[in-house]
Amino acid sequence: MLRADVLAMSAYHVPAADGFVKLDAMENPYPLPDALRDAFARRLAAVPLNRYPVPDYAALKAAIRDRFGVPAACGLILGNGSDELISLLSVATARPGAVVLSAWPSFVMYQVSAQLAGSRFVGVPLAPGFGLDRAAMLAAIEREAPALVYLSYPNNPTGACFDDGVIRDILAAAPGLVVIDEAYQPFAPRTWMPALERHPDLLVMRTVSKLGLAGLRLGFMAGAPDWIGQLDKVRPPYNVNVLTEAAALFALEHHAVFDAQAATIRAERAVLADRLARLPGVEVFASDANFLLLRVPQAPAVWQALRDRRVLVKDVGRMHASLHDCLRITVGAPQENATLLAALDEILVQRPGGSPPEGSRPGSDGAHPTTP
Numbered sequence: 520m521l522r523a524d525v526l527a528m529s530a531y532h533v534p535a536a537d538g539f540v541k542l543d544a545m546e547n548p549y550p551l552p553d554a555l556r557d558a559f560a561r562r563l564a565a566v567p568l569n570r571y572p573v574p575d576y577a578a579l580k581a582a583i584r585d586r587f588g589v590p591a592a593c594g595l596i597l598g599n600g601s602d603e604l605i606s607l608l609s610v611a612t613a614r615p616g617a618v619v620l621s622a623w624p625s626f627v628m629y630q631v632s633a634q635l636a637g638s639r640f641v642g643v644p645l646a647p648g649f650g651l652d653r654a655a656m657l658a659a660i661e662r663e664a665p666a667l668v669y670l671s672y673p674n675n676p677t678g679a680c681f682d683d684g685v686i687r688d689i690l691a692a693a694p695g696l697v698v699i700d701e702a703y704q705p706f707a708p709r710t711w712m713p714a715l716e717r718h719p720d721l722l723v724m725r726t727v728s729k730l731g732l733a734g735l736r737l738g739f740m741a742g743a744p745d746w747i748g749q750l751d752k753v754r755p756p757y758n759v760n761v762l763t764e765a766a767a768l769f770a771l772e773h774h775a776v777f778d779a780q781a782a783t784i785r786a787e788r789a790v791l792a793d794r795l796a797r798l799p800g801v802e803v804f805a806s807d808a809n810f811l812l813l814r815v816p817q818a819p820a821v822w823q824a825l826r827d828r829r830v831l832v833k834d835v836g837r838m839h840a841s842l843h844d845c846l847r848i849t850v851g852a853p854q855e856n857a858t859l860l861a862a863l864d865e866i867l868v869q870r871p872g873g874s875p876p877e878g879s880r881p882g883s884d885g886a887h888p889t890t891p
Contacts, residue, residue, distance in 0.1 A: 524634065531631075536831060540855050543831040545675070545703070545810050547731035548852040549780045559769055566765045572757050579764050582771040583739055587725060590716050594747025597759050601702060601726040601738035602628055608698065608722075609636035610753050612666040620665035622651055624676060624839035626700065629669045641665065645841060649677035649804060649812075651685040657692050666695040672711065673703045676835045676847045678806030680707055690718050696746065698722045703808035705730050705781040706788070712741065719743045729809055731777045732770055735763045784809050788850045794860050795848075798867050810849045818844040821866055828862045 534543070551559060580595050589595055598604035609619065609632040619633035623642025633640040643659045646652040651670075660668070668689060673680045690697050699711045701723055712723050722742035727735060737759060740747070770777065792811055796803045802814040812835070815821050822834040833847040848859065 528631075531627075534831065538829060539826075540830045540851065540858050542849040542851050542855060542859060543833045543847075544733075545729055545808070545849050546733050547729065547777075547780055547784065547809070548849075548855060549731060549783070551731075552776060555773060555776070559766070562765055562769045563762060566761050568761065570761070572759060572761050572764055574756060576759060576764060579759070579768055580739075582768055586771045586774050587739075588710075588712050589741045590713065592744075593715050593741045594744035596740050596747050596750055596754060598738040598740070598754070599758050599763075600728065600736040601700065601724055601740075602632075603758060604724055604738050604740050605629060605632045606636075607750050607753050608667060608696070609633050609638060611750050612636075612695070613638045614666075617667075618663040618665040619667045619669070620659055620663055621669040622656065622671075622674070622681070624835070624842055625669065625671045626675050626702075627838070633667075638666070644839075645674075645677065649674070649679065649841070651681045651689075653682075653685045653688060656685070656689055660689065660692045660694075664694050668693050668695070668697045669700060670697065671700045671702070673707050673807040675702070675808070676810075676812055676833070676838070676842070676845075678804055678808045678810060678812045680709065680807045683709075686711075690721060693720065696720055696722060698724055698740075700724045702726045703729050703810075705777070706785055706809045707807040715741060715743075720746075722746065727767060727770070731780055732767065735766055735770075737763055737767050781809075784850050787853060787856060791848075791850055791856050791860075794856075795863070798863055800867065801863075810847055812842075812845055812847050814843075814845050815867070816844065818846050821863075822846060824866045825859075825862055828865075830859055830862050832859075 576597055579597065583589060583595065598607065605628050613636035617638040618641055619629065619638045620641045620643065621629045622645055630640045630642065641659060641663050643652065643655050670681060670686060697720060699721065701710060702725065704710050704725060711721070715721055715723060722740050724738065724740040726738040788806060788809065788811065792803050792806070795801055795811065795813055800816045804812045806812065818836050819834055822832060825832055835842045835845050835847050
C-alpha cells in the first residue's frame, strides 16, 4: 500500500521539447565544441564499464576542489545531481518534529524532499522585490528551530542573489545546518565557498548542470568534514557512475571552454533583459543567474501563445501568490533569444491592445506546468 501523501502528489512534469526552442530549464544552450568531441569520445571509450566506480572518487574530487575553489580543510561529497544531495540532507535530518525551512518561493525540491522524508517544510515568504525578509526569516528560525535551512543563491525562480548581511544573520541564528545552493554560480558575481571555514554549520552546494553539463547529473557539496562524514553515511554506494566521472574529469580539464560560454550567457542576459523590458506591460526582475523572471499581462495565455509558436518557457505563476503573472525564461543562444523576442512582439505588440490571441488557453493540451 502506497503512502497517502505519495498518492496525493503530482509527478514532476517535464514537457516534450522536440522541435521547440527550449527556454524552460535553465540549460546552457552551447554544446561541447567540435574540436573536443573526438578526444571526449576516446576518453569515454576507454572507461572500464565492467567495473564499479572507485568508491572515494578521489581524482574527481581533487579536480572539483581545484576548479571551484573548495577550501582545503573542507569535506566534499558528490551526488547524482544536486537533487540527490538534497535528498541525502532530508534523510539525514529527518526525525519526529523536524523542520526544514527555506525562503519562499524557491527550488521546489527542498519542499518535496523534506516532505517525503517525513519532515515538516516551512516556506518563509520573500520580501517585496524578492529579497530576503530579515525579520520574517529570523522569527521563523526562532519559532521553528529548523534542522535545515536552504538559501538558493541566486534564487530560483526569482534570479537574484540574496543580501549577504541577512545571510550572515541567518547563519548566526540557525540552530542547525544552513545550505547555500549555488546552482547558478557560474553566472553570479560572488560565492559563499570561501566562507566555509568561518561558518562550521554552513554547507555550499553546487552542480555542473548549469555550467553546461546538465546531462551528466553531477552535484557536489562542501562543508566541515564532520558534517560531510555524517552525510556520507546515507549516500548510496557508487552513486556517481563511471561515465559521469570520466566525462566530468574531461570537462574540468577544459573548464576554460565552459567559462567562456558562461561569459557569453551573462552578456546575452543583459541584452535580453533590455529587449524584454521594452515590450509593453513587461516587468523584468534583476538576475544573477542564466534566466530572467518577468511579469507580463495574462502570463498563462502568453505562455500558451509562445508554446503555440514552438517556444517553451516556464509559467511559475502557480507556485506562489507573489509570482502571479510571472514567466521564467532561460537565456538562450542569440538566435533562440531572437526567436523568443519575435514571438513576444507578435503576441504583445502586434495584437490589438497588446493582448494574447483569443483562444490561447493555458493547459489546453494538458502540458501546463504546475512546478518550477
